[in-house]
Amino acid sequence: xxxxxxxxxxxxxxxxxxxxxAIGVFMGVTLGAIPGLSxxxxxxxxxxxxxxxxxxxxxxxxxxIYKGGMFGGSISAIxxxxxxxxxxxxxxxxxxxxxxxxxxxxxxxxxxxSSVIGDSTSDLVLIxxxxxxxxxxxTFGPVEFFALYAFxxxxxxxxxxxxxxxxxxxxxLGVLLAMIGRDPMGGTLRLTFGxxxxxxxxxxxxxxxxxxxxxxxIIQLSKAWMARASRIMDDTRQKAESLLGDYDASRDKLTxxxxxxxxxxxxxxxxxxxxIGALPGAGSSLAAxxxxxxxxxxxxxxxxxxxxxxxxxxxxxxGNSATSGSxxxxxxxxxxxxxxxxxxxxxxxxxxxMTPGPRLIYDHTEVIYALFLILIYANLINLILSxxxxxxxxxxxxxxxxxxxxxxxxxxxxxxxxxxxxxIDVWVLLFAGLLGVVLRMFNFPLAPLILxxxxxxxxxxxxxxxxxxxxxDWMHLLSSPIAIGLYTVAAIMILTFTLVLRDxx
Amino acid sequence: xxxxIKTSKKVATTAVASMMALAPxxxxxxxxxxxxxxxxxxxxxxxxxxxxxxxxxxTAPEFCGPRIDVVSMPGAAGLEAVNFVRNAEPNGHTLLVTxxxxxxxxxxxxxxxxxxxxxxxxxNFTEWLPTVYTRPDHxxxxxxxxxxxxxxxxxxxxxxHASPLGLxxxxxxxxxxxxxxxxxxxxxxxGGETRSLIMGGHIDLGMTLxxxxxxxVAAGExxxxxxxxxxxxxxxxDTPTFREAGYDVVLPAWLxxxxxxxxxxxxxxxxxxxxxxxxASPTAVAMSNRxxxxxxxxxxxxxxxxxxxxxxxxxxxxxxxGEID
Numbered sequence: 001x002x003x004x005x006x007x008x009x010x011x012x013x014x015x016x017x018x019x020x021x022a023i024g025v026f027m028g029v030t031l032g033a034i035p036g037l038s039x040x041x042x043x044x045x046x047x048x049x050x051x052x053x054x055x056x057x058x059x060x061x062x063x064x065i066y067k068g069g070m071f072g073g074s075i076s077a078i079x080x081x082x083x084x085x086x087x088x089x090x091x092x093x094x095x096x097x098x099x100x101x102x103x104x105x106x107x108x109x110x111x112x113x114s115s116v117i118g119d120s121t122s123d124l125v126l127i128x129x130x131x132x133x134x135x136x137x138x139t140f141g142p143v144e145f146f147a148l149y150a151f152x153x154x155x156x157x158x159x160x161x162x163x164x165x166x167x168x169x170x171x172x173l174g175v176l177l178a179m180i181g182r183d184p185m186g187g188t189l190r191l192t193f194g195x196x197x198x199x200x201x202x203x204x205x206x207x208x209x210x211x212x213x214x215x216x217x218i219i220q221l222s223k224a225w226m227a228r229a230s231r232i233m234d235d236t237r238q239k240a241e242s243l244l245g246d247y248d249a250s251r252d253k254l255t256x257x258x259x260x261x262x263x264x265x266x267x268x269x270x271x272x273x274x275x276i277g278a279l280p281g282a283g284s285s286l287a288a289x290x291x292x293x294x295x296x297x298x299x300x301x302x303x304x305x306x307x308x309x310x311x312x313x314x315x316x317x318x319g320n321s322a323t324s325g326s327x328x329x330x331x332x333x334x335x336x337x338x339x340x341x342x343x344x345x346x347x348x349x350x351x352x353x354m355t356p357g358p359r360l361i362y363d364h365t366e367v368i369y370a371l372f373l374i375l376i377y378a379n380l381i382n383l384i385l386s387x388x389x390x391x392x393x394x395x396x397x398x399x400x401x402x403x404x405x406x407x408x409x410x411x412x413x414x415x416x417x418x419x420x421x422x423x424i425d426v427w428v429l430l431f432a433g434l435l436g437v438v439l440r441m442f443n444f445p446l447a448p449l450i451l452x453x454x455x456x457x458x459x460x461x462x463x464x465x466x467x468x469x470x471x472x473d474w475m476h477l478l479s480s481p482i483a484i485g486l487y488t489v490a491a492i493m494i495l496t497f498t499l500v501l502r503d504x505x
Numbered sequence: 506x507x508x509x510i511k512t513s514k515k516v517a518t519t520a521v522a523s524m525m526a527l528a529p530x531x532x533x534x535x536x537x538x539x540x541x542x543x544x545x546x547x548x549x550x551x552x553x554x555x556x557x558x559x560x561x562x563x564t565a566p567e568f569c570g571p572r573i574d575v576v577s578m579p580g581a582a583g584l585e586a587v588n589f590v591r592n593a594e595p596n597g598h599t600l601l602v603t604x605x606x607x608x609x610x611x612x613x614x615x616x617x618x619x620x621x622x623x624x625x626x627x628x629n630f631t632e633w634l635p636t637v638y639t640r641p642d643h644x645x646x647x648x649x650x651x652x653x654x655x656x657x658x659x660x661x662x663x664x665x666h667a668s669p670l671g672l673x674x675x676x677x678x679x680x681x682x683x684x685x686x687x688x689x690x691x692x693x694x695x696g697g698e699t700r701s702l703i704m705g706g707h708i709d710l711g712m713t714l715x716x717x718x719x720x721x722v723a724a725g726e727x728x729x730x731x732x733x734x735x736x737x738x739x740x741x742x743d744t745p746t747f748r749e750a751g752y753d754v755v756l757p758a759w760l761x762x763x764x765x766x767x768x769x770x771x772x773x774x775x776x777x778x779x780x781x782x783x784x785a786s787p788t789a790v791a792m793s794n795r796x797x798x799x800x801x802x803x804x805x806x807x808x809x810x811x812x813x814x815x816x817x818x819x820x821x822x823x824x825x826x827g828e829i830d
Contacts, residue, residue, distance in 0.1 A: 044550035044577070047559070141707030182582055185692045187614075187669040196616060200581040330701065337697050340549075347556060353795035355720045421589075422580040461694060468691050469663050469708065 008369030012377070017060045017370075020053075021378050024064020025385050031065075032072020033393060034411050038085040038205075039069020041418070043344045047351065055352045056370045062348055063371070063378050066341060067119060070284070070321045071386060074111040075393050078104055078313070080408050082213035086204055087284035087320035089450050090292045092212055094305060094312030101308045102252065108390050109254040110310045111317040114266040116383045118318035122274045122325030123375040130329045137278045137330055142465035143476065147483035148279075149459035152286055154490045155293040157448045164494070167448045170439070174452020175459075177202055184457065185464050197424040206416045206429035207453055211446055214429060215436025217409050224405075262314035265295040269315040273322025278329045283339050284320040289451050291319025297493075325375060331356050332368075536597065536772040541572040543599050544762070545590050547583030547607040553714070554760055557630050557798045558602045564792070565783035569776065571598075583607035584615065591619055591765055597772030600627060601763040606671055608763065609812075609819050613829050614670065621816050624763045626808035627773055628780050631799050633714045633758040634734040635676045636741065640703055641728050645710065648731040648750040655686040664688045665699035665711040670828070672758040673712035676733040679822055680747065680754045703727075714758075715740045716797045733757070739799070756818065761808055777805045 011017065028039045042065045050058035073085030078095030091111060098107035140148070153175075157167035180191045181201025192198040269291035276287040295315030296305040305312045327339045337343035337356075346356045354364050361368045416429045439446060463477075470476025478484055544558045555577065562573040578586035587607050593599035601608070601624075612621050637651075645651050645662070655662055666674040669692050681687065691708055693699045699711040700718075710730070719740040721727040729744040734757045737746060747754045762780070764773055783789055784802050793800040803811065823829045 047550065047555075138701060138705035141702060141705050184694075185669065196584065197581050199584060199615070200579070203580070343552075343697070344550070347550075347552070350556060350796050351559075355797075420580050421576060421578045422585055424580065424585070458694075461692070465691050465693070465702075468689055471689075 004365040005369060008366045008373060011056045011366060012060075012370040012373035014056070016054075017056050017374065018377075018381075020057045021060040021064040021374060022381050022385065024061040024066075025068035025378065025382050026064075026389075028065040028068020028070070029072040029075070029382075029386055029389060030068075032069035032084045032088075033075040033079075034084060034415055038073065039065045039067075040085075040340050040344060042069065043341070043348075047344065047347060050348050050351050055354070055364075055367045056374070058348065058352065059367070059371045060374050060378070062345065063374050064381070066324060066345075067321075067378050067382050068385075070119065070324055071112060071115045071317075071382060073320075074115065074313075074317050075108065075390075076408075078107045078111060079393065080213065081216050082408060082412065083208055086208055086454070087288055087323075088316070089208060089212065089285055090288035090316035090319070090447065091313055093292070093316070093447055094307070094309045095316075097306065097308035098310065098313065099308075103308075105252040105390070106254045106258065106310060107308075107313050108393070110259070110262055110313045112383065112386050112390065113254075113259060114262065114269060114314035114318040115321040116379050117266050118270040118273050118320075118322030119324050119382075120376065120379045121270045122277060122322040123372075123379070124325070125274050125278075126325040126328055126332070126375070127372045130332050135333075137333075139482070140279050141480075142462040142469065143480045144482045144486075145279075146459060146462035146466055146477065147480075147486040149455045149462060151486040151490045152290050152293075153448075153452060153455060153459070154494050155290065157451075163445065166444050170444050170446070170448040171452035174449040174454075175456040177207065177449075178453045178456030179460070184461050185468075201457075202428050202432075202453075203420055203422070203425050204454065205420070206425040207432045208450060209412050209416055210429040210432025211436040211439075211450060213408070213412055214433025215440055217405050217412075218433055218437050219440065220405050258310060262310050265291075265299065265311040265315035266318040268295045268298065269318025269320075270322045273319040274326045276319075277323025277326035277339075283454070284323040284327075285454050286451075287323045288316045288320040289447065291315045332360060535570050536769065536775050537570055538596070538598070539571050540598050541574050542569065542597075542776075543574050543576050543593075544602045545576045545578055545586045545599065546602045547578060547586035549579045550577045553633075553716070553798070554602060554604065556796050557760055557800065560789055560792045560796065560798060560800065561630075561780060561783065564786055564789040565780055568783045568786075569779035575602075582611075584611060584617065587611070587617075587619075590763070591623070593765075595765050595767040595769075597764060597768045597776055600776070602630075602760065603763065604633070604672055604758050604760055605815050605819065609816050610670055610675075610823075612816075613820060613823050623766050624812075625766045625768070625773060625805070626812050627762040627764050627776050627805055629803035629808040629811060630760040630762070630784075631801055632734075633672065633760065634732045634738045635673050635712050635756065635758065636715050636718065636732045636738070636744065637710055637712050637730040638703070638718055638722070638727050639710050639730065640706070641725060643709060643728070645730070646728055648745070648747060648752070651710065651730060652684065652686065655688060659687040660689060662688045662710060663691050663708040665691045665693045665702050665708045667693055667695050667699060667712075670823075673714070675819065675822055676754065676756040677712060678826060679756055680733070680752065682822070682825060683752060683754050700727075715744075716799065719797070740797070759811060759815070761812065773805060 027042055031042050032039055043062050046061065069085060070087060073083060073088035074091045074095065076082045076084035077088040077092035078099055081092050081096035083089040083092045095107045095111065098104065153171050157164065157171040180198055182199055183190055189199060272291040272294060273287040276290065292312060292315050295311055296302055299305065299311055301309065301311065327342045328345060331337050331342045331346055337346045349356045354360060413426055413429065416425050436446065466477055544562060546554050546558055548554050555575065558575045562575050566572050578589060584607065587601060590599050590601040608624060609621065611617060639645055645654055664677060666677055677690065693702065696713045696717055699713060702708045703711045715738040718727050718729060722729045722741060729741050731745055731747045731750060732738055732741065733747055733754055735746065735748065735755050737744065781802050781804060784800055
């Protein structure tokens with residue numbers, strides 16, 4: 001074991017590999033910051049070059065992009081309220097509010113630190129606990145997964161600013177939108193209204209960017225237009241978010257005290273992210289939302305959530321970044337890719353002639369040890385490089401909105417198109433934007449809708465698989481202690497929130 | 506995105522082309538222009554089709570002339586890719602790389618404005634052999650065990666098979682049609698999920714393609730029961746075929762390159778020749794071995810026979826189970 005550690009060390013810290021990691025981080029942060037584009041996409045595009053690179057250099061590049069992209073998504077989430085990646089949807093809730101209040105830099109720094117803490121912890125877990133955790137992950141079958149999905153839906157809906165009914169309604173709407181397309185079990189078409197292009201369902205990126213971003217853009221643009229037409233300056237709010245002159249950079253520095261106050265949320269996010277990341281099929285967005293929900297539950301400043309709470313940013317970011325190490329656990333332990341990113345890493349291994357699975361580490365000890373080392377120090381590079389890049393990005397966030405918004409709008413449309421090479425996705429984006437405007441006007445929370453949309457396909461599959469396996473007996477859903485535990489906690493929580501902690505009017 | 510790139514690339518391709526003209530024997534009377542060739546795949550990146558297509562895109566430009574791009578269009582369950590190729594200019598520059606699902610099965614069950622005759626095969630990459638497998642501590646360890654268990658208690662065995670009517674589901678339907686056995690069909694999101702459900706003990710059997718389980722089977726961590734093909738798989742030499750066990754059920758899948766039928770014959774012939782030449786090159790062979798793609802190219806004529814057989818075969822199954830009339 002030790003004799004291969006020294007060559008792995010030399011491999012991981014060769015100047016060439018370090019350079020590739022740094023290039024990867026830079027690309028990841030920048031791409032992740034563009035709404036619609038994600039690190040996953042960059043990895044997919046760059047896959048063929050692993051044919052031509054040394055394994056360690058190739059893995060360094062991919063790791064860099066992945067980690068940079070994870071954090072980069074939060075830049076646009078905080079700066080424009082547009083989640084750059086699905087994982088950063090939860091970050092947008094509080095991050096964008098923080099920016100509107102005039103401290104984007106604090107939010108970005110919080111996101112960076114919690115992201116790096118979550119990520120590093122998750123990497124250590126991958127390195128030392130991959131095998132034991134993988135066995136736990138396998139005990140999650142359809143019954144347990146359905147319970148987890150139900151739990152997360154209830155948790156998020158119930159937590160929405162005390163408006164439980166509106167939250168549940170939005171989650172249900174998200175589930176309904178996710179049901180458009182082909183029935184995953186029977187293959188028949190549902191809710192497509194005879195439009196053949198909807199057969200594959202609505203894609204996540206256009207719905208996400210549309211609901212969160214395009215709706216915001218439409219509202220901002222119409223505001224700007226109204227202001228111009230009536231020649232009345234739209235006061236306070238407009239000022240706070242648009243004028244560079246009003247932005248006081250010296251007040252917008254994250255203090256150590258503030259950093260410390262977010263630590264509890266960061267650790268909640270780190271724990272949940274690492275655990276959920278290890279489950280095959282549950283993604284970073286789910287981890288971020290659950291972490292956000294739990295951090296709110298256990299926070300002393302619960303009321304600040306949704307209004308620019310740094311704790312909210314920390315929990316969501318730690319939650320999504322902490323999946324990055326553990327999502328590789330099923331890949332290393334069983335050769336099962338647990339997420340889209342893990343599938344791309346799996347493909348990269350295959351392209352390099354290494355079969356993902358338990359023997360990977362014995363057959364290619366040096367390269368895998370080098371990858372472990374890269375996973376750890378890529379976080380450092382991410383920290384340093386992003387520290388350097390953030391001042392520029394947070395300035396961009398403070399550019400006047402009538403200049404910024406059209407640019408973001410164009411980027412969102414381009415990014416959406418590029419993600420699936422599909423024109424329908426662009427229409428979905430615009431319609432989702434209009435839907436978002438209507439929902440915002442009636443004060444519906446948007447996060448439960450997105451969560452419903454994200455978990456619905458998995459939840460439906462898990463439910464129907466459970467019923468198939470249980471021969472149609474609904475009691476089969478209660479056949480596992482893990483599932484019963486999750487349902488009990490969910491029931492207690494929803495009762496607490498609806499009866500005890502209700503918003504008093 | 507394409508349009509944007511196109512204009513800037515044009516300059517680059519002309520420059521490359523003028524250099525190419527100096528290279529002997531390549532540009533001689535090619536029916537293709539200098540625009541890039543696009544291999545459109547109806548699946549997401551990173552899967553078997555993507556990896557196989559990339560072997561070709563990395564090696565064939567030298568033989569075919571223009572640059573080759575792999576474009577992934579998973580939208581509308583793959584039909585977006587099919588329609589994109591169908592609506593492209595019929596000049597041999599836009600080709601579809603697919604298994605039989607989005608073209609043969611969809612051509613039957615989906616409401617599409619093309620028929621199976623609107624496509625012509627250019628080349629076949631490989632044949633994929635659907636394989637039934639389970640975990641090693643499961644009581645069912647052979648085809649006979651399975652048949653015995655399913656006969657003793659019909660409808661008691663859970664079988665994971667990715668998307669309904671797909672490559673690793675239709676063989677199960679065909680097998681049940683032949684034998685009259687009944688199993689519980691559990692659709693999953695794909696090979697990865699099927700495998701974790703089997704390894705976690707949530708379902709009994711599953712179906713996949715040999716390369717994805719070969720090393721686990723060799724190490725004794727999974728058991729391959731049988732393969733729905735005429736001959737054994739080279740990567741699973743110890744696994745019998747269903748035919749050997751006495752059940753004449755053969756339904757291999759393939760990965761084929763298609764052009765629309767209005768693409769001129771000389772363009773298709775040129776593509777077939779240069780693709781096959783490229784895949785026979787030492788670089789392509791080395792790459793194919795490294796990624797376990799098992800590339801064994803068939804020319805256009807042989808691929809056409811295979812395609813037409815599959816159309817007849819799948820049509821028969823779908824009619825039998827009442828999916829189409």
